[in-house]
Amino acid sequence: MRGADILVEMLIGYGVEVVFGVPGDTNVPFYEALQEREGEIRHVMARDERSAGYMADAYGRFTSKPGVFECPSGAGAMYSLPPVAESNSSSVPVILLTIDIPLPGEGRGVLTELDCARLFEPITKMSVQVKSAEKLPEIIRRAFRVACSGKPGAVHLQIPEDMLLAEVDPGRISLHVESDCKEFPAYPTLPAPGKLEALLSQMVSSKRPLIVSGGGVNRSCAGPEITELAERLNIPVCTTMTGQGTMPDDHRLAVGVIGDNGFHPHANWALEHADFVLFVGSRMGSVVTIGWTFPKITLNKRVAQIDIDPEIMANNYENVLSIPGDARLVLQCLIDMAPVQADGTGTQAWVDELNGLREEFWRNSEALLNSEAAPLRPERAVRCFNEALEAYGKPAHIYSDAGTPTPHMTRFLKLRDRRTRFAIPRAFGGLGSALPATVGAWFADKERRPIGMFGDGSFGMAVGELETLVRLRVPAILLLFNNGTFGWIKGLHRLNGHNQCFGVDFLPPRGQAIAEAFDVKAWTAKNSAELDAALAEAFAHTEGPCLIDIHVESIADRVPPVYSWLVKRGKDPLSTKAEEVRYF
Structure with a gap:
């Protein structure tokens, strides 16, 4: 051979x-x-x-x-x-x-x-x-x-x-494979005896417990286990950005996203006021803890971690318990140990309080989500997408670049179908990933529609892969957020008081024309009516890729929902009011 x-x-x-x-x-x-x-x-x-x-x-x-x-x-x-x-x-x-x-x-x-x-x-x-x-x-x-x-x-x-x-010589080698290592997790582990009993005791005895579901939960497909455990013990659940989609967003125990970028104020409030927090599959890094400055009431001695990697345990806070192990396996053990009919009355007041704050936030957000201001507001674009995705009624694989779409999608995207997965590459925040990622998402599962979200800066870095999508007839839906700037960086310039921004603006691409040059079905949307119509046609179009060139307000024009940015502008990030915040 x-x-x-x-x-x-x-x-x-x-x-x-x-x-x-x-x-x-x-x-x-x-x-x-x-x-x-x-x-x-x-x-x-x-x-x-x-x-x-x-x-x-x-x-x-x-x-x-x-x-x-x-x-x-x-x-x-x-x-x-x-x-x-x-x-x-x-x-x-x-x-x-x-x-x-x-x-x-x-x-x-x-x-x-x-x-x-x-x-x-x-x-x-x-x-x-x-x-x-x-x-x-x-x-x-x-x-x-x-x-x-x-x-x-x-x-x-x-x-x-x-x-x-x-x-x-084939006789000198062995071509055997290790069946355990064909998939992740290979050789999943559990913690030492007694650890899970101690953790369950902490969860049951707390009056204001909280579960935070991180990217590790999505990686191990442990969303159903998180949901079942939360339901048994009547414990509300927040997610990190990469843990988004762990449980349906309309679940009574799904509070929202914590952290700095695209956070929900009531979710961050819950993290600050919980008396016990269980982080699952999260390294509790700078985005989750807003540079290790939040919550203001320290997490020391009221936090536990479940993670497959012992090296990240208690790196940033003094844990009550550190539970090394595979998230799905550990959660299933906790479910088996938890009482079948757990008495959740002890935490119901806490759940009701958080749901009240959640309802207040969404009620106050209606004006932004329904805004018909020009240029098209990102919040309105997300509302259009939510409605189109729900009307589609089938699962999707959604991959978003770390730039322009992130803060508003993280805050306002509503995932109700557990089969739909949402991913953002958050380790280094590189642009140019979402468009080609739809190819990988399609080969991962051809029963789920691949959807890529990216800004025009990212689009310029990966536009050649439109040919790949056409050649392979991948039915991807590509959402181009077009505003002619590296918006995140321009916003940082303005946040630091530099209104005369330098080196961040470029000519906005003619997205529809570029897509059509590659034989990609495409539309341009400059308002909500055009976007609604384009999304309806895009979801109905299954003969190859399609692109919607969405002309949208830049996050450099209005401060996005980023905790640290709002603090710098003198605003209260935990307020559930939908206040518009300008840089100047």
């Missing part, structure tokens, strides 16, 4: 259905081997290595399998850095195969020579160079084991081209 045949055989053995990538000089042997097994594994060509990485990232987020992508040597590897770093820090299992120059060329000035193993080492769980074709099966097994066990993350394999061309 050639090394390339071994590599493809192992990928198929691990259940890899699709490999995203970009062709190059060095990966020709890999492509030949893939072509020979075309009916068993598919290769999806992207137009840029970074895009291929975001496709794999979305695939990993929306399935329990690692996303796999490949790139050629040199610049291909360097372009792959941003998505790998994002996946690893976001605990998304991804495996990158860098097909590199032949080993004999090392140190001899060969074109595209680069020490890729060292390059990726700081941003992956494992980064190794393959130096023997006979070791390929062993290294592939280790790659899947590392990506899927413990805290999931990214793995990088640097595979010299001559390793793929080398002939290997």
Whole structure:
């Protein structure tokens, strides 16, 4: 067997259905081997290595399998850095195969020579160079084991081209796979005896308990378990940004999103006034705690954590309890231990108080959500999307860039269908991910409509992938928030008193014309009526991708719902009033 045949055989053995990538000089042997097994594994060509990485990232987020992508040597590897770093820090299992120059060329000035193993080492769980074709099966097994066990993350394999061309005696190797490592979580763990009893005692005895569901809950698909535990013990649930969608937004115990960006004031208020808080799958980082300045009443000695990674336990607060383990497994054990008919009367006053604040917030938000001001308000755009998604009545995979759509989508998006998943890459906040991510989301589950949300700055970084969407006939709905600026950065300029902003404005793209040039069905929406009509047609359009060019007010024109920004403008972020806040 050639090394390339071994590599493809192992990928198929691990259940890899699709490999995203970009062709190059060095990966020709890999492509030949893939072509020979075309009916068993598919290769999806992207137009840029970074895009291929975001496709794999979305695939990993929306399935329990690692996303796999490949790139050629040199610049291909360097372009792959941003998505790998994002996946690893976001605990998304991804495996990158860098097909590199032949080993004999090392140190001899060969074109595209680069020490890729060292390059990726700081941003992956494992980064190794393959130096023997006979070791390929062993290294592939280790790659899947590392990506899927413990805290999931990214793995990088640097595979010299001559390793793929080398002939290997099948009798000298084993092509077995570890079935436990085909999916995440591989080898899920539980805490030591007594820990869960102590945690349950804390939850039951508290008068104002709160559960905070983080991205780890979505990663382990533990939303139903969070919901069942909350219902049994009558405990309200908040989410972080990456935990959004843990439970239906119209559930009586679903309070809202905490933190800095796109927060709900009543959710942050709940975090401050709870007497016991259980964080599940959250590292309690700077966004969740607003730079470790909130809540004002310290969380010390009233917080517990459930997380698969013991290294992040009690890093920022003094925990009452630290529970290492897989979120879904631990929550199921807590459900089994909790009384079947738990008496929730002790917490009902607390639940009623939070629901009262929640109702007040949404009631006060009606004016913004129904505004017909020009340019189109982001809040109104979200209302249009909520209504269109509900009318569609089918599940979706929604992937939003970290820029313009984030604060208003996080605050006002309503997810009522548990099958619908919402993801935002929050580790590094890089732009240019959402458009290609719809490809990965589609291959993750073709029963769920892929939807990408991004600003015009992000659009300019990934526009070439429109061709990929058309070629693959992916029925993605692309929402372009168009206002001719890097709005988040421009808003920061103005927040710091610099109204004469520098280096942030550009010509707004003609989104509809650009999309149509790629044979993408497209519309332009400048008001709510046009957006409603375009969304209705977009959800009905299933013959390939479509794009709506939404001309929307910039978050640089009016302060978005960002806690720290509102504080800087002298406003009370915990107020449930829907006050418009200007920079000047």
